[in-house]
Amino acid sequence: MIKVGVVGGTGYTGVELLRLLAQHPDVELKAITSRGDAGVPVANMFPSLRRRVDLCFVDPQSADLGSCDVVFFATPNGIAMQQAAELVAAGVKVIDLAADFRISDIAEWEKWYGMKHACPELVAEAVYGLPEVNREAIKKARVIANPGCYPTAVQLGFLPLVEAGVIELDNLVADAKSGVSGAGRKAETHILFSESADNFQAYGVAGHRHLPEIRQGLSRFANAPVGLTFVPHLTPMIRGIHATLYGRIKKDVDLQALFEERFAGEAFVDVMPKGSHPSTRSVRSANMCRIAVHRPQGGDVVVVLSVIDNLVKGAAGQAVQNMNILFGLDETAGLGQIPLMP
Numbered sequence: 228m229i230k231v232g233v234v235g236g237t238g239y240t241g242v243e244l245l246r247l248l249a250q251h252p253d254v255e256l257k258a259i260t261s262r263g264d265a266g267v268p269v270a271n272m273f274p275s276l277r278r279r280v281d282l283c284f285v286d287p288q289s290a291d292l293g294s295c296d297v298v299f300f301a302t303p304n305g306i307a308m309q310q311a312a313e314l315v316a317a318g319v320k321v322i323d324l325a326a327d328f329r330i331s332d333i334a335e336w337e338k339w340y341g342m343k344h345a346c347p348e349l350v351a352e353a354v355y356g357l358p359e360v361n362r363e364a365i366k367k368a369r370v371i372a373n374p375g376c377y378p379t380a381v382q383l384g385f386l387p388l389v390e391a392g393v394i395e396l397d398n399l400v401a402d403a404k405s406g407v408s409g410a411g412r413k414a415e416t417h418i419l420f421s422e423s424a425d426n427f428q429a430y431g432v433a434g435h436r437h438l439p440e441i442r443q444g445l446s447r448f449a450n451a452p453v454g455l456t457f458v459p460h461l462t463p464m465i466r467g468i469h470a471t472l473y474g475r476i477k478k479d480v481d482l483q484a485l486f487e488e489r490f491a492g493e494a495f496v497d498v499m500p501k502g503s504h505p506s507t508r509s510v511r512s513a514n515m516c517r518i519a520v521h522r523p524q525g526g527d528v529v530v531v532l533s534v535i536d537n538l539v540k541g542a543a544g545q546a547v548q549n550m551n552i553l554f555g556l557d558e559t560a561g562l563g564q565i566p567l568m569p
């Protein structure tokens with residue numbers, strides 16, 4: 228059994244990790260942290276986990292993380308980078324759901340995240356955990372930077388087009404909508420029910436911190452610089468991201484075949500039949516990205532629709548997928564959930 232620690236077990240991605248890990252055949256949960264709720268049984272806070280998780284939260288300072296095989300950080304940005312080096316030195320694998328190890332350019336990271344990086348040397352060796360691109364490197368990683376939610380939906384949607392040189396790279400557009408759980412469980416005015424329900428709003432148009440992450444990924448796929456306009460929106464649903472992606476076609480290829488071939492054999496990317504409009508509900512609670520590719524009126528613009536559950540393929544599910552790859556398990560172990568309908 229793989230001994231697992233979760234730092235940040237009281238948050239949304241933390242409890243989602245617990246839901247998935249508690250059903251995983253090869254995992255033993257050893258430590259789940261909370262600063263404010265240390266000593267409280269996990270199942271008291273989350274009755275959905277009654278009879279599945281019998282641990283109490285422990286304070287992160289006193290948690291025995293060094294005896295785990297892998298530790299997930301489901302914490303705000305800037306926490307994992309303070310503890311990763313010590314864990315790695317003790318032979319513990321680290322999977323960070325936050326952004327501490329996602330951006331190779333430290334100055335760029337410090338600019339967008341507004342803090343000094345505590346551990347730049349590990350950024351250089353960390354592997355960006357997008358399995359559909361980096362599977363081989365993930366197998367050997369000591370630190371995995373789990374991708375952001377928007378970056379997962381946007382990169383997977385653009386991947387076949389950018390890799391194959393099918394679209395112009397100077398002016399890609401990603402118009403993305405997220406459910407409110409994307410903002411986490413901490414109290415903030417803009418995510419109050421009376422502010423976010425029956426409402427719809429763009430934000431971060433001038434620059435969102437996922438912009439450099441997406442741009443870095445797309446530039447690597449293309450092996451060339453990429454121009455991207457990224458506009459996120461908050462939409463009144465709990466879970467889900469819907470990304471609508473636009474690019475100008477420069478090479479006339481069978482787009483449906485391109486997508487089907489690129490993702491053939493991928494358990495967690497579903498290329499839908501031609502003409503489809505994937506819904507966020509079709510991936511709710513599942514580790515899945517569903518994609519449809521369109522060429523409206525046969526023109527020179529390609530439109531890709533990419534949907535994920537932000538908490539699963541956009542966070543905890545992808546983190547478990549990375550753990551499976553890292554430990555040589557079946558990549559789908561513990562990730563067989565079928566989305567909830569309705």
Ligand SMILES: NC(=O)C1=CN([C@@H]2O[C@H](COP(=O)(O)OP(=O)(O)OC[C@H]3O[C@@H](n4cnc5c(N)ncnc54)[C@H](OP(=O)(O)O)[C@@H]3O)[C@@H](O)[C@H]2O)C=CC1
Binds near residue numbers: 300
């Ligand atoms: N929500 C989403 O859809 C996605 C989130 N992410 C990223 O995952 C991370 C977690 O997000 P999310 O679960 O939404 O956030 P939440 O705000 O819901 O939870 C944050 C968790 O971190 C713990 N925590 C906060 N500060 C510290 C600290 N200084 N030391 C140790 N633990 C701490 C909190 O627990 P306590 O206060 O009890 O200690 C809580 O359990 C973030 O970096 C986020 O950006 C990534 C992809 C998608």
Ligand SMILES: CC(=O)N[C@@H](CCC(=O)OP(=O)(O)O)C(=O)O
Binds near residue numbers: 376408411
């Ligand atoms: C709806 C909402 O607020 N979403 C969050 C992004 C989600 C997230 O958790 O960001 P990371 O993946 O980088 O950690 C935001 O825009 O800040």
